[in-house]
Amino acid sequence: MRQSREAEYTEYVEARLPWLRRIAYRLTQDWQLADDLTQVAVTSLYTHWNRARDATSTDAYARTILVRAFIAERRSPWARRVQLGAGYPEYAAATADHDARLDVRAALAALPPRQRATVVLRYCYGLPIDQTARELGCSEGTVKSQTAKGLAALRRALATLEAWKV
Amino acid sequence: MDDHSVITLLASITDPPEPASRVSIVAALRRGRRRQRLLQVGASALAVVAVAAVVTVPRILLSGNTGRSASPSSSATGPVRQPAMPASAPDTFNVLVPYAAFGWLPAGYSEANVPLSGGGLLNSGPTEVVRMAVTANGAMVRLSVYARAACTTGARTPDSCVRATTSGRAPDVNGRPAWWIFDGRGIAWEYAPGAWADVNIPAGRLPHLAARGGNAAARLNARPSAAERAATQTPSAGTRDLVLKIADAVKYAQHTPLAFDVKLASPLPAGWSLQEMGFHVVDGRLLADGLNVGPAADTSALSISATKPLGYGCNYVSGQSSYVTRYGVKWEYRVLDDHIAKNVEMLCSMQPIDGLDVNIYLDMAPEEAGAAPLPGSYQLGGAFGVYAGLHLLGLNPANWTAAPLG
Numbered sequence: 001m002r003q004s005r006e007a008e009y010t011e012y013v014e015a016r017l018p019w020l021r022r023i024a025y026r027l028t029q030d031w032q033l034a035d036d037l038t039q040v041a042v043t044s045l046y047t048h049w050n051r052a053r054d055a056t057s058t059d060a061y062a063r064t065i066l067v068r069a070f071i072a073e074r075r076s077p078w079a080r081r082v083q084l085g086a087g088y089p090e091y092a093a094a095t096a097d098h099d100a101r102l103d104v105r106a107a108l109a110a111l112p113p114r115q116r117a118t119v120v121l122r123y124c125y126g127l128p129i130d131q132t133a134r135e136l137g138c139s140e141g142t143v144k145s146q147t148a149k150g151l152a153a154l155r156r157a158l159a160t161l162e163a164w165k166v
Numbered sequence: 167m168d169d170h171s172v173i174t175l176l177a178s179i180t181d182p183p184e185p186a187s188r189v190s191i192v193a194a195l196r197r198g199r200r201r202q203r204l205l206q207v208g209a210s211a212l213a214v215v216a217v218a219a220v221v222t223v224p225r226i227l228l229s230g231n232t233g234r235s236a237s238p239s240s241s242a243t244g245p246v247r248q249p250a251m252p253a254s255a256p257d258t259f260n261v262l263v264p265y266a267a268f269g270w271l272p273a274g275y276s277e278a279n280v281p282l283s284g285g286g287l288l289n290s291g292p293t294e295v296v297r298m299a300v301t302a303n304g305a306m307v308r309l310s311v312y313a314r315a316a317c318t319t320g321a322r323t324p325d326s327c328v329r330a331t332t333s334g335r336a337p338d339v340n341g342r343p344a345w346w347i348f349d350g351r352g353i354a355w356e357y358a359p360g361a362w363a364d365v366n367i368p369a370g371r372l373p374h375l376a377a378r379g380g381n382a383a384a385r386l387n388a389r390p391s392a393a394e395r396a397a398t399q400t401p402s403a404g405t406r407d408l409v410l411k412i413a414d415a416v417k418y419a420q421h422t423p424l425a426f427d428v429k430l431a432s433p434l435p436a437g438w439s440l441q442e443m444g445f446h447v448v449d450g451r452l453l454a455d456g457l458n459v460g461p462a463a464d465t466s467a468l469s470i471s472a473t474k475p476l477g478y479g480c481n482y483v484s485g486q487s488s489y490v491t492r493y494g495v496k497w498e499y500r501v502l503d504d505h506i507a508k509n510v511e512m513l514c515s516m517q518p519i520d521g522l523d524v525n526i527y528l529d530m531a532p533e534e535a536g537a538a539p540l541p542g543s544y545q546l547g548g549a550f551g552v553y554a555g556l557h558l559l560g561l562n563p564a565n566w567t568a569a570p571l572g
Contacts, residue, residue, distance in 0.1 A: 006195060013191050021187060026179070035188040039494040042189065046198025073491065104175045123176040154172045 009049045012058060013042050019059075020066055026120045027070045029109040037073065041066040064135040067121065071113050071136075107157035115150035122147055193494060197517070251340050252418045255361030257314045261440050262568065263423045264290040264452065266311035266363065268297055269415030272408060275299040275307055278447040288452075290424060291442030304371030307412060311363040324354035328364045336406075339413045346406070353409045357418060365413045367405060424454040425563065426570035427522060428472045432555025434459055434571065435542020441465040449563050456525075457570055460540075467529045467540055472522040472558055492550060495519055499549070509539065513549035521561040526552050 020041060024034035044065050045052055052061040108116060117136060121127045122143075129147075133140045259265045268277070279300045280287045289296040293316035297309040310328070317327030323345065324332060330347035332354065338344055344355035352366025424445050442465070444455040456471030488499045496516040501509075509530040515523055530543040546552050559565045 010191055010195070013194070017187065017189060017191070018184070021184065021189065025184075031185050032188075036491055036494055038187075038189045039194065040491050042191065042194040043197045046194055104172070104179060108176075119176065123173050124179060126177075151169050151172055154176075155169065158172065158175075 005049060008053060009046055012053075012062075013045070016059065016062065017042070020062060023063060023066055023120070023125070024070070026108075026124055027067070027113075027117060029105060037066065037070055040069045040073070044069065060131065060135065063121075064137075067117050067135055068137060071117060103158055104154070107154045110157060111150055111153055115146050115153065118143055118146040119150040119154070188494070190494070200517075250418075251342060252358045255314050255358035255418075258292045259290070259295060259313050261290050261292055261424075261443055262570075263421060264288075264295045264297070264445070265313070265418065265420060266295050266297065266309065267417045267420050267422070268299060268307075268309060268412065269417045270412060271299050271307065272412075274301040275305070276301075276447075280446060288445050288447075289442055290445060290454075294442075306368050306371065307365065308368060309363070309365050309412070309416060311357065311416070311418070312361060314358075314361045317360055317362055322356075324356070324362050324364065327362050328354040330354065330364065330366070337410060339410070344413070350406050351409070353406075353413050355413060357416070363413070363416060365409050365416070367409060422452055423568040425451045425566040425568060426454045426457065427559045427561070427566050428457060428470060428524075429557040429559060429567055429570050429572075430457060430459075430470065430552070430555055431557055431572065432546070432552070435461070435545045437461045437541060438467070440571065451563055451566070453563075453566070454570070459571075460529075461542065464529055464540055467543060468546065468552065469525075469527040470552065470556065471525045472519075474521065474561060475518050475523045489516070493553065495524075509543075511549040513553060520558045522558055524553070524556075524558065526556075528552060 017038070021034055021038050024037040024041070025031060028034045028037060041062065045062055048061075048065070052058050052065075055061040108119065111119065114136070118132060121132045121135060122129075127135070129140050129143050133143045136143065138146075256265070277288065277297060277299045279302060280298055287296070287298040287300075293313045295311045299307045312327045322343070324330070324347065328347065330352060332345040332347055333349055334346050336344040336346045336353050336355075339353065339355035339357070342356050344353050346352070347354050347364060348366050351369065352364055354362055354364035357363045424443065438459050438461050441458040441460055443458050445452045446455065447453070455473065456469060458466050458469050460467030490497050490499050498512075498514045498516055500512040511526075511528045511530070513524075513526040515525075526549045528543070528546060528549050529540065531539045547554070559567060
């Protein structure tokens with residue numbers, strides 16, 4: 001019984017690990033932190049595997065675990081005191097408008113965790129408001145307000161970054 | 167820039183090249199199973215398990231060690247083969263290879279009985295090696311062997327390095343001059359010119375063994391042995407005979423290295439070196455309790471321990487702690503930065519990693535107020551930087567190493 005359950009779990013995680021890592025990266029903007037976050041999430045997914053497997057969308061369930069783990073981690077006293085992530089990107093941008101993309105990454109990284117998660121789910125993954133609310137465990141009204149605040153913060157940050165370049 | 171532009175930018179973000187993943191499905195399965203078991207057992211049962219672990223884990227680790235080839239022969243009356251006495255003693259010892267060992271012990275005494283939680287009972291340092299053997303009920307025999315650097319050169323009495331008051335000449339130990347110490351509970355002798363050693367039988371017992379009366383089998387047969395009676399009574403001729411016999415059999419210039427269940431791959435700062443280390447006898451091997459390294463100004467600036475879980479968890483001094491998951495491990499992380507303990511980082515794993523509880527203590531400045539940082543301490547990248555360069559070798563003795571650096 002446990003063996004078949006674990007086989008299902010392993011098959012799912014092996015297939016979806018790259019996808020989960022990318023979400024974790026977009027939330028954390030740091031591959032080291034992304035790996036840690038993904039490890040926490042897939043461990044938690046194991047303990048909730050029966051529910052995840054039977055959910056309407058296992059992907060949505062796994063992503064919910066990941067996003068909530070991210071928010072919980074960023075709330076911890078340690079996260080408030082210590083910044084372990086690298087401060088600068090360590091890769092070359094692939095396209096000509098890389099400045100704008102680096103800027104938006106920097107601005108995204110500066111958002112508070114819940115706003116960042118809301119914006120990432122809404123606009124990087126195109127989730128509707130109701131699904132975003134389910135995954136974040138909050139009301140649709142909260143998603144709307146967090147989205148508006150997040151976008152406003154991004155706008156301000158990008159405008160500031162743009163002004164420095166003039 | 168309006169919302170629409172921001173949303174367009176967000177949608178156009180492409181992920182940078184992905185480094186190799188550190189996420190381990192095997193680890194997730196292992197930790198997930200453990201978590202599930204704990205959830206099923208429930209909080210009250212957990213408390214029972216924790217208490218049981220405190221009592222049984224050291225015993226499980228230590229059981230089966232007695233009578234192994236590394237243990238000295240143990241007999242109350244049998245003849246003891248006299249070991250060769252060294253012609254000279256080293257100025258300092260190699261801390262990785264304890265210089266001396268018991269060659270004979272009274273019945274019931276064993277180094278393998280030394281509890282893992284005792285700490286500091288068996289030590290290998292640059293100028294002193296300490297070995298201790300105990301009975302299941304906590305009666306002790308202690309051996310200290312000093313390098314020449316610990317003793318006043320040319321001194322012809324043990325006072326030059328042995329920390330005990332002498333009480334008259336004793337019979338020679340293997341032809342070398344000796345004095346009684348601790349009113350006859352111990353003996354100190356010059357094992358090589360200008361270098362001393364001592365053996366003593368403390369009157370007390372190790373409290374945590376005495377309190378629970380050793381293991382279950384020992385409790386059933388709680389009558390003290392003749393050697394224990396001799397050890398715990400007023401020093402008598404019997405006690406003197408015992409310490410003399412133990413001293414006669416001490417072995418020097420040993421080659422059994424410490425085994426380490428951790429290896430620090432990152433380079434040490436210039437001037438930092440291995441320092442005094444505690445160890446225990448596990449499966450007949452001398453398992454170091456961890457790694458102690460530091461510069462001359464603070465010889466224990468970096469302490470790393472990786473031990474089989476003792477059930478104590480993270481036992482830090484009072485103060486603010488942070489809890490964090492990093493490298494896939496839950497940690498208790500503490501940074502002290504005040505005028506007393508300046509710039510200390512402490513890291514303690516809240517769950518076993520490869521079967522080991524990991525503790526890292528990194529002192530980046532001496533304790534004196536206003537003192538300059540220890541040279542090279544910041545090169546290590548804090549406690550997490552130390553952990554990043556650490557290889558944990560697990561519980562299987564076959565994987566342990568005698569070369570813990572590099």
